[in-house]
Amino acid sequence: MASSARPYDIVLFGATGFTGGLTADYLAANAPKDLRWALAGRSQAKLEAVRSRLAGVNPALADLPLLVADATDAAALAEVVATTKVVATTVGPYIEYGGPLVAACAAAGTDYVDLTGEPEFVDRTYVEHNAAAEGSGARIVHSCGFDSIPHDLGAYFTIKELEKEVGGELTAPVEMRGVVRSKAGFSGGTFHSALTAFSRARQMKEASGARRKMEPRPEGRRSRATAGRPRRDGELGYWLLPLPTIDPFVVARSGAALSSYGPAFTYSHFAGTKTLRYAAGGAVGASSLAVASQVAPLRNALLKRVPQGEGPSASRREKSWFTVDFVAESAGKSVRTRVSGGDPGYTETAKMLAESALCLALDDNPNVSGQVTTAAAMGDTLLARLERAGISFERR
Secondary structure: OOHHHOOEEEEEEOOOOHHHHHHHHHHHHHOOOOOOEEEEEOOHHHHHHHHHHHHHHOHHHOOOOEEEOOOOOHHHHHHHHOOEEEEEEOOOOHHHHOHHHHHHHHHHOOEEEEOOOOHHHHHHHHHHHHHHHHHHOOEEEOOOEOOEHHHHHHHHHHHHHHHHHHOOOOOOOEEEEEEEEEEOOOOHHHHHHHHHHHOOHHHHHHHHHHHHHHOOOOOOOEEEEEOOOOEEEOOOOEEEEEOOOOHHHHHHHHHHHOHHHOOEEEEEEEEEEOOHHHHHHHHHHHHHHHHHHOOHHHHHHHHHHOOOOOOOOHHHHHOOEEEEEEEEEEOOEEEEEEEEEOOOOOHHHHHHHHHHHHHHHHOOOOOOOEEOOHHHHOHHHHHHHHHHOOOEEEEO
């Protein structure tokens, strides 16, 4: 079925979970009245409960369509994705549950957005489904939450500001660093995804290597992520701790896809703390979690202590915040920018995912297909949406 003739603009998978429920709430409160959307999941009863909650806020949603499909049922997923322009999914860990849905969207020409921060999953879907998505016209856009929109679109925004500073297109190498700070809680789903990723270091390396062998590189240009080193940043006033997340790889892929990032783009990614003590504590905590993930009994015990489907309370989320500071330098010029918002992992992540789905479904975006980043797929249109939704992108 042609995308324009499909009955739905957006189908949301995972609305019965914690972050999925927040995404459904956001769409219920902020989507255009004429948006054609539906909820999908494996439990009719749980979907009905979500719909009842939404209808309590917006009575027009009392008849919101519900589509029953299990994340592992390829035939059922194929039926669902054929009905919609865009699928948005919060069902993770994605390495366990996400592959069949990506495959269905790539085959059907259905756009796809998710919240994954799992590099192995992203690399495997590129290897297995990018060619099919390019052929069908589907846009497969991973990491449309706090991983990695503030970093990817923040770097994109910073490049635009750097162009203003140098007075035109960037013809000299660009060096950029991003520094993340936040005060927030986490949900069981995020914890399960992170621990699963830590436990699969060998598989992650294999998937990355397989992608590198087949992914084309930009001609006459280069774009890469570098680890950086722990140090004090005199300009920002923070101690920097390199962050081994998916975010720098997403930014570097945008740099490879978009010539506006200049002939040689380098990005490094850090957590920022005001004191050396907090930086050291963060390093020790991350290392301990990585070690524990390699020991099956410890990993299973940790997973049981933090069940999926739960997250911080509304009152705690209201007190949460994040900032990402960027510093970019080229041809002797330098700019500093900041992306900031409220609760990063849940309230703002739900907003980012919902606005990404709305952007793909409704806006005039760049003509791309295949597995692409948020900056390459949506760029200015998503940036404008997020600013209207209350996420700040500013020159410092």
